[in-house]
Amino acid sequence: MAIHTDAEPLPRIPGDRPANAIELRDLKPLPAHVETPPVDFFDVLAGRRSRVGGSVPTGLLGKLLWHATQLRERGFDGRFGQWESRPTPSAGGIHSIRLLAIPLDADDVAGVYDDATHAIGRLDQDAAAAIALNRASVTELTAAVAGTTLQLFADPTRLTACYDNHSSLLWRDAGAVTATLCMTAEALGLNAVPLGRHGDEVAHAFGLPAYVVGLGAVHIGARSSANDTVRDPTLEHTRR
Ligand SMILES: Cc1cc2nc3c(=O)[nH]c(=O)nc-3n(C[C@H](O)[C@H](O)[C@H](O)COP(=O)(O)O)c2cc1C
Numbered sequence: 727m728a729i730h731t732d733a734e735p736l737p738r739i740p741g742d743r744p745a746n747a748i749e750l751r752d753l754k755p756l757p758a759h760v761e762t763p764p765v766d767f768f769d770v771l772a773g774r775r776s777r778v779g780g781s782v783p784t785g786l787l788g789k790l791l792w793h794a795t796q797l798r799e800r801g802f803d804g805r806f807g808q809w810e811s812r813p814t815p816s817a818g819g820i821h822s823i824r825l826l827a828i829p830l831d832a833d834d835v836a837g838v839y840d841d842a843t844h845a846i847g848r849l850d851q852d853a854a855a856a857i858a859l860n861r862a863s864v865t866e867l868t869a870a871v872a873g874t875t876l877q878l879f880a881d882p883t884r885l886t887a888c889y890d891n892h893s894s895l896l897w898r899d900a901g902a903v904t905a906t907l908c909m910t911a912e913a914l915g916l917n918a919v920p921l922g923r924h925g926d927e928v929a930h931a932f933g934l935p936a937y938v939v940g941l942g943a944v945h946i947g948a949r950s951s952a953n954d955t956v957r958d959p960t961l962e963h964t965r966r
Contacts, residue, residue, distance in 0.1 A: 728893035736890040742807035743887040750838055750847025756788030765913045774908055778870035779917035779947025784835055787874055791839050794910040806888045814906040817895035818888055822880040823903050823941060826932055828860045829874045851933030860928045864945055867921050873947035878903055879929045879938050900941035907944045917947040
């Protein structure tokens with residue numbers, strides 16, 4: 727866990743560092759058509775608030791995942807071998823953070839986002855326990871009654887192998903991903919609110935391996951006048 731007294735991160739000696747693969751099954755493709763809305767960046771900055779909303783249509787969820795995570799460049803000549811460029815900056819270009827989508831409504835699609843195939847895949851375990859745990863957590867932390875939680879998680883193996891004192895890099899990566907998700911949601915006309923939890927329990931209940939760590943979550947909601955709620959900072963659950 728990164729705290730402000732943690733030692734400075736230090737790159738280890740150069741060399742290839744392998745990553746573990748997480749095998750997904752039952753990959754469900756997300757809609758392939760992903761347009762880019764003509765939105766002004768400064769309107770997005772000015773308009774973003776923490777809000778909850780309604781159920782998120784799969785197509786809109788797909789747009790959010792695509793725009794927020796799209797791979798722009800991948801090289802193999804970094805000091806630790808593979809590096810990538812995506813909308814969010816990441817220490818060493820390692821990008822160890824992935825997203826697990828968990829809807830409050832058990833009928834909506836749940837699973838790990840696979841950006842290579844733009845699809846959502848399951849693990850061996852039934853999703854029901856993770857959906858129930860997540861629903862309880864979202865209810866405790868926000869006023870949401872609908873929507874889809876994007877749980878950030880990472881296998882820290884590769885980052886640990888590349889850096890001494892890697893923890894603060896991982897948490898800073900998580901903050902950057904959180905901001906990108908919130909801004910992208912705003913640009914797409916979706917509501918988003920970060921969740922103050924780590925989410926380890928939810929990630930493991932979904933079937934992710936024990937070495938995976940939860941790195942916070944962003945709850946997404948569809949925007950509609952009936953469901954929109956701007957988070958009230960005077961409420962107990964918003965003081966995080
Ligand atoms: C790391 C982090 C954790 C947060 N956790 C929660 C939370 O658990 N519940 C919630 O309603 N809002 C949460 N928020 C949202 C803040 O309460 C919100 O950003 C703040 O009140 C300012 O409002 P604004 O985002 O609309 O500008 C969190 C924000 C951050 C950055």
